[in-house]
Amino acid sequence: MNMIQALNSALDVMMERDPDVLVFGEDVGYFGGVFRVTEGLQKKHGLTRCFDAPLTEGGIIGAAIGMGAYGLKPVPEIQFADYILPAYDQLVSEAARLRYRSNGEFCAPVTVRTPYGGGIFGGQTHSQSPEAIFAHVTGLKTVIPSNPYDAKGLLIASIECDDPVIFLEPKRLYNGPFYGRPDEELKTWDKSGLASADVPTGHYEVPLGRASIVREGSEVTVLAYGTMVHVAEAGIRDSGVDAELIDLRSIVPLDIDAITASVRKTGRCVILHEASRFGGFGGELSALVQERCFDHLRSPIQRIAGYDMPYPHAFEWDYFPGPIRLAEALQSAVEYR
Amino acid sequence: MPNPDPTKSNLPRLELHIPEPPSRPGEEVTFAHVNRGEAGAVRRPDIAVHESEVRDLPYELIRVLDDDDKAVGPWDPKLAPETLIKGLRAMMLTRAFDDRLFRAHRQGKTSFYMKSTGEEAIAAAQSMALDKGDMFFPTYRASAWLHARNYPLTTMCNQIFSNAEDPLAGKQLPILFSARDYDFYSISGNLGVRFVHAVGWAMASAYKNDTKISLAYVGDGTTAEGDFHEAMTFAAAYRAPTILCVTNNQYAISSFAGFAAPERLPFAAKALAYGFPGIKVDGNDFLAVWGATQWAAERARTNNGPTLIEFYTYRAEGHSTSDDPSAYRPKDEAAHWPLGDPVDRLKKHLIVLGAWDEDKHTALEAELKEQVKVAVKEAEAVGTLGQSKPPIEEMFEDVFAEKDWRLKEQERDLKARRAAREGGAA
Ligand SMILES: Cc1ncc(C[n+]2csc(CCOP(=O)(O)OP(=O)(O)O)c2C)c(N)n1
Numbered sequence: 101m102n103m104i105q106a107l108n109s110a111l112d113v114m115m116e117r118d119p120d121v122l123v124f125g126e127d128v129g130y131f132g133g134v135f136r137v138t139e140g141l142q143k144k145h146g147l148t149r150c151f152d153a154p155l156t157e158g159g160i161i162g163a164a165i166g167m168g169a170y171g172l173k174p175v176p177e178i179q180f181a182d183y184i185l186p187a188y189d190q191l192v193s194e195a196a197r198l199r200y201r202s203n204g205e206f207c208a209p210v211t212v213r214t215p216y217g218g219g220i221f222g223g224q225t226h227s228q229s230p231e232a233i234f235a236h237v238t239g240l241k242t243v244i245p246s247n248p249y250d251a252k253g254l255l256i257a258s259i260e261c262d263d264p265v266i267f268l269e270p271k272r273l274y275n276g277p278f279y280g281r282p283d284e285e286l287k288t289w290d291k292s293g294l295a296s297a298d299v300p301t302g303h304y305e306v307p308l309g310r311a312s313i314v315r316e317g318s319e320v321t322v323l324a325y326g327t328m329v330h331v332a333e334a335g336i337r338d339s340g341v342d343a344e345l346i347d348l349r350s351i352v353p354l355d356i357d358a359i360t361a362s363v364r365k366t367g368r369c370v371i372l373h374e375a376s377r378f379g380g381f382g383g384e385l386s387a388l389v390q391e392r393c394f395d396h397l398r399s400p401i402q403r404i405a406g407y408d409m410p411y412p413h414a415f416e417w418d419y420f421p422g423p424i425r426l427a428e429a430l431q432s433a434v435e436y437r
Numbered sequence: 438m439p440n441p442d443p444t445k446s447n448l449p450r451l452e453l454h455i456p457e458p459p460s461r462p463g464e465e466v467t468f469a470h471v472n473r474g475e476a477g478a479v480r481r482p483d484i485a486v487h488e489s490e491v492r493d494l495p496y497e498l499i500r501v502l503d504d505d506d507k508a509v510g511p512w513d514p515k516l517a518p519e520t521l522i523k524g525l526r527a528m529m530l531t532r533a534f535d536d537r538l539f540r541a542h543r544q545g546k547t548s549f550y551m552k553s554t555g556e557e558a559i560a561a562a563q564s565m566a567l568d569k570g571d572m573f574f575p576t577y578r579a580s581a582w583l584h585a586r587n588y589p590l591t592t593m594c595n596q597i598f599s600n601a602e603d604p605l606a607g608k609q610l611p612i613l614f615s616a617r618d619y620d621f622y623s624i625s626g627n628l629g630v631r632f633v634h635a636v637g638w639a640m641a642s643a644y645k646n647d648t649k650i651s652l653a654y655v656g657d658g659t660t661a662e663g664d665f666h667e668a669m670t671f672a673a674a675y676r677a678p679t680i681l682c683v684t685n686n687q688y689a690i691s692s693f694a695g696f697a698a699p700e701r702l703p704f705a706a707k708a709l710a711y712g713f714p715g716i717k718v719d720g721n722d723f724l725a726v727w728g729a730t731q732w733a734a735e736r737a738r739t740n741n742g743p744t745l746i747e748f749y750t751y752r753a754e755g756h757s758t759s760d761d762p763s764a765y766r767p768k769d770e771a772a773h774w775p776l777g778d779p780v781d782r783l784k785k786h787l788i789v790l791g792a793w794d795e796d797k798h799t800a801l802e803a804e805l806k807e808q809v810k811v812a813v814k815e816a817e818a819v820g821t822l823g824q825s826k827p828p829i830e831e832m833f834e835d836v837f838a839e840k841d842w843r844l845k846e847q848e849r850d851l852k853a854r855r856a857a858r859e860g861g862a863a
Contacts (some may be wrong), residue, residue: 126658130461131691131765148453152692154661155628183627186663221548221822223610225626378843407851408836408843413548414599414607414822415832418851428854 101299102289103274106248107137107213110255111175113303115145118173121259123150125160125177125213134179135215135274161187161212165195165264168208173259181216181268182225188233195264196239209262211255215271217327217374218411218420219278227411229326229375234266235351235384241265243308243350246273246329247296248289250349253306261308270326280331280422309353313362317344320368320433323359323385325351328372328421335372335426341434343370351381359385360392367398368433372426377405399436402429456695462763466773473775476503477510481728484736488714495705495715498749501724506785512728514566518792524565524723525783525793526801527585528557532780533805534584537813538597542758546821547597549611553578555721555753555771556686558779561585562726563652567620567734574622574635574653577612578684578752586619590809594816600825602816607827608835629655629662632681636671639679639737650678650737652730658689660704661697669745673711676742680733683745684720686752691765708745720748721779724786749776829855 101109114121123138129152132139141150153160157178164174178184184191195208218227234242241263245251251269258265272278276288289297314329315336320343324332329347336343344362348355363369369389371382382403389401404421412419459467479497482490501513508515516524535552542550553560560581567573573582583593595602597611605615615623622638625631635653642649655665660683672679683704687694697704708715714736718729726748733744751774755762787793819825833840833848840848 126689127691129455129692134690134759147455147457151455152696154696154698155658155689155692156661156663158663159661185627223549223613223626224608225610407832407847409832410608410836412608412832413610414603414826415829418829418832424858425854 101248101297102276103245103248103251103269104135104137106252106299107255107269108139108141109299109301110252110259111138111141112144114175114256114259115141115149117303120171121173121175122148122167123175123177124153126153126155126179128152128177133177135271137213137269138177157183157185157187158190161190161195161210164210164212165190165198165208168210168264169198169206173209173211175211175213175259178212178214180226181214181230182228184212184214184230191234191240191264191266192237196237199263200239207262208264211258211265211267213255213267213269215274216268217270217272218416219272219282219327221413221416222411223413224410229268229373229406231268231351232375232379232381232384235381239264240352241308241350242268242352244268244270244325245349246270246326246347247277247294248299249296250306250312252299253304254308254349256303257305257308260305268326272327273330277330278327279334280420281334282417306349308350309355311349311355311358312347313344313358314347315343315345317342317366319343319366320370320430321346321359321362321366322370322372322426322430323348324372325349326374328374331421331423332372332426335423336430338423339427339430341430343430356388356392359389363389363393364396367396369393369397369401370404370426370429370433371401372404372421374406374421376408377403378408380405399433402433404429456693456700458693458695458766460767460770462765462767464767466767466770468773468775471775472498474498474500476500477513479510479512481511481732484732484739485741486714488709488712491714492709495703495709495717495747498717498719499725499729500719500722501728502722502782502786506782506789508724508786512725512732514724514728514731516724516727518787518790520565521723521783521787521790522792524561524585525780525787526805527561527564527581528723528780528783529801530584530805530808531557531561531581533802533809534580534590534593537806537809538594539758541597541813541821546817547599547611548822549758550597551577551612551757552754553580555774555778556684556750557581558723558726558783559682559684559720559748559750562723563730566727566730567650567652570620570649572620572622572635572638572649572651574631574638574651575624576654576656576684577624578656578686579654580612580614582621583614583616583619588616588619590812591815594812595819598816598819598821598825600816600820600822601827602819603827606831606834608831628659629664632664632668633671635681636668636675636677636679636743639677640671640675643675643678648738650680650734652680652682654682654684656689657683657685657687657694657697657699657704658692660707669707669711672743673713676740678737678740679743680730680737681743681745683747684750685747686750688752688756688766690756690760703747705745705747713743713745715745715747717747717749719776720750721776721782723779723783751776753778
């Protein structure tokens with residue numbers, strides 16, 4: 101399965117199991133979503149279970165919170181993560197705090213699905229990676245899969261959990277893995293030979309808050325998520341460095357144990373993300389590693405990230421943190437004295 | 438449905454209403470809900486009219502061109518044939534340009550394109566009806582504004598190709614133009630956001646005791662965004678000299694206009710809740726668009742405040758290069774749109790006036806096609822997407838008025854890395 105089919109399957113399985121699960125958002129109903137993730141769901145589950153929403157992200161999330169408070173399990177879609185900001189107040193001030201504010205009387209079990217990230221020439225408003233602005237808000241979970249198997253299992257776990265979840269889908273990975281080299285021939289998930297493209301049709305969960313070790317290594321720990329997991333694989337291969345690659349899978353909850361165990365073993369840490377560097381989630385990761393692994397560090401922690409500017413259309417591949425930048429960082433980490 | 442609460446067994450069960458469009462793929466097209474009314478039949482109130490006296494207007498459709506292609510009624514702006522021909526030319530140029538650049542996308546020369554087919558009359562007429570210095574807060578279906586004011590076609594293509602001569606230096610998605618010299622505000626990809634800017638701009642003009650007004654668009658879908666309502670509130674409270682327009686082309690992407698809740702109330706009537714006039718205008722009628730704009734502009738210029746105009750139209754083509762409309766509406770729906778095609782209608786009107794004929798029309802079509810072809814060729818010589826780029830320094834410019842240390846460091850690092858790589862390869 102590709103990632104689109106895997107996500108579709110997760111929604112289908114959950115709608116089948118639980119009549120309280122409902123799916124809505126801009127163009128998700130009859131049409132099945134601009135990326136076709138919700139295709140066929142309206143036909144199969146009915147008009148009131150999967151439907152189009154007015155073009156108002158604030159309205160979509162606000163309504164989802166109300167539905168969730170009633171006891172439903174809404175899974176709204178925001179068409180592009182770039183357009184989540186009109187709903188930011190609802191997410192930050194309401195969804196994230198409803199449980200705390202009401203001392204547990206109410207909660208907002210809302211799973212907000214949204215495609216994010218660059219690499220598709222989407223310009224400033226179809227390319228952003230906003231994970232850090234959610235990670236900073238306590239009360240929201242932020243989940244980011246990197247392959248079809250995880251995408252399905254993590255989406256099911258997100259819907260089943262009673263907290264509000266921001267589920268960021270790396271749109272560059274929808275149809276196949278992407279190693280950060282635009283001139284390389286693209287592979288579909290089916291032809292990727294990756295086990296993570298084998299997706300069971302039924303119900304299964306990938307628990308939130310547990311990272312996966314994509315590649316074991318002894319010299320450097322690379323922390324990545326989403327599209328950057330594949331870019332990291334390519335960069336590690338290019339560098340010749342024996343790096344351990346950790347796919348965080350969710351940044352809140354964060355698998356701190358997996359991170360510290362790895363960095364204590366390798367003694368070095370390089371963080372890779374697509375979002376702008378300053379104030380990005382890499383800053384938090386870096387601080388955590390420094391606090392918990394200081395005595396084990398043999399070189400400075402490095403962050404490879406997007407530059408500090410809006411995503412520039414013509415300079416997409418200059419902006420996009422690719423395998424070359426990572427390979428250079430890995431080499432400089434092992435050469436550090 | 439099982440009754441969830443047996444103790445309330447005699448209460449009616451609530452049902453969730455989901456709007457449904459009149460027809461879907463494979464079904465017969467129906468536009469039975471479209472009330473065309475009569476051309477020329479709607480009254481044209483005094484510009485100082487109080488909103489309470491025009492509450493019926495949003496429910497009528499203002500049309501000037503009748504079914505015999507004559508201009509009738511009080512909204513006829515009575516334009517000279519030369520002006521009409523200029524308008525026709527702008528619309529035809531928009532169409533020729535859209536066709537050519539859409540194909541350029543198919544050939545991989547750009548990443549994205551959006552056509553305004555069927556909606557050309559709106560921005561063309563408004564561009565001509567408003568004054569230099571009035572500021573337009575456009576959407577991506579308003580390039581007719583630029584074509585009507587002879588914005589250089591080659592520059593437009595350079596923007597679309599993101600090449601070395603892109604006037605926006607590669608920073609923006611194709612067709613999201615910015616053209617200050619043409620009173621054309623920078624387009625954001627985020628829907629609705631500029632509606633409020635237009636009101637703020639108009640308030641500034643009023644504050645400065647200037648004479649400029651502003652004009653803004655949102656699509657029917659975008660009326661659902663909070664920004665629309667925020668703009669309406671500000672416009673009403675401060676009686677801003679602005680013309681706020683909804684281009685109701687019946688669709689957002691796949692979602693029909695019904696999801697923005699006009700089932701019981703036309704978009705134009707939303708103005709009533711804010712206390713200023715709303716009018717509904719045939720957006721495929723160049724003369725009606727002009728007449729309505731003139732009325733709203735006069736109101737704005739004489740401190741009578743804002744007007745909301747709903748332009749009733751139809752998006753004849755897909756939403757963008759990523760869209761296949763046959764997946765959500767009957768294939769032949771566009772051909773059934775009861776208000777015709779704006780180019781065709783103006784052309785026929787000019788023929789009725791004796792100012793135009795088929796030969797002239799065909800000749801103009803060929804001339805415009807050639808102009809576009811030449812412009813595309815010129816831009817292609819500079820380069821299409823990926824073949825040619827603005828200098829990399831541009832990437833770091835305009836984040837701030839002056840670069841801070843982060844940008845300086847990042848620019849230096851990028852250049853050093855490039856130099857090292859090129860050195861290594863040599
Ligand atoms: C805030 C925001 N949400 C979603 C989108 C994605 N999007 C782009 S165009 C569009 C449909 C707009 O429909 P409408 O307002 O009717 O304008 P039209 O394209 O029909 O002219 C959508 C949903 C966006 N650009 N911005």
